[in-house]
Amino acid sequence: MSIREFNEDNPFIEKLQDIKTGTRTAICSRGNIVSMVDDDTGEVKGRGFNAVIREKQYDSERFVKMYAAGRKVLPNLSVAATRILWYIVDHMGYDDMITLNITKIKKETGYKSNAAIYRAISELKNHCVLANAYQNGIYYINPAMFYRGNRLKLLI
Template sequence: MAINKQKEITPLNGLRKVITKKVVNQLMDPKTGEVFEVLQAGEEKVIDSLPFVKVYYEMLAFMVRTNCQATIKLSLYIMNDLEYKDSYVYLRSSEVCKDLGWKTKGPFYKAVKGLIEANVIKRSEIVNLYYVNPNMVFNGNRIKK
């Protein structure tokens, strides 16, 4: 029995078809100089409709090597909280501790210290704002077209 390896559009893989924006081109009649607008139909393409972040190998390797469960949990929390095209997150200790089920703030501060030492995040001059290293984890498309 042959297996078709072509990706299919199914509800299980989160892919969907969309029509891209229609393009308006201007054409000029060389004889009369009259300008016409021509509407071209958009093209159909397949996109991933589920939210995701890019996690680079260096980040995965760090998470595998660390012995601190709090650091792993905070890493995943940051990945979940990172907004599209943002390179920062707000980490309020009371909110994070509540969300992660930590009874004290100790695990939070230990995890933040570990992530800073591993160059995953960096403190900003704004309280509770941390820059996220886009070479470790990123939400969006870093390649400009």
């Protein structure tokens, strides 16, 4: 593909054929409460509800959402803070917290000194990307910037 070439269709769509997908059952609509009755005896065996259930396909490849606030903070970060942020994004779970192990960070990022990592973490805290949690090494991630999963679950 040439950088001067024009495309009628998105040339990257072909690569999506290899996406790993999964399926899950989803209740699309829930109806009235009904009784389950034994046809032979007329005995009520239980209660339930009418529902329309279908299987939904989803993209099973790992991803993290970056919101506008996260994009806006990126140009203001140093190289070190950006590198630590990408480490965090790569290791995020489905919640708003992360445990940072300095030894693992050094191994993956190539940093030699703890001080450089702690300075980068402080910078991320100053830019409201991270906040201290209840214990050393555990941080809250700002879900208005980056989140893996449905951040609305944090409000429930």
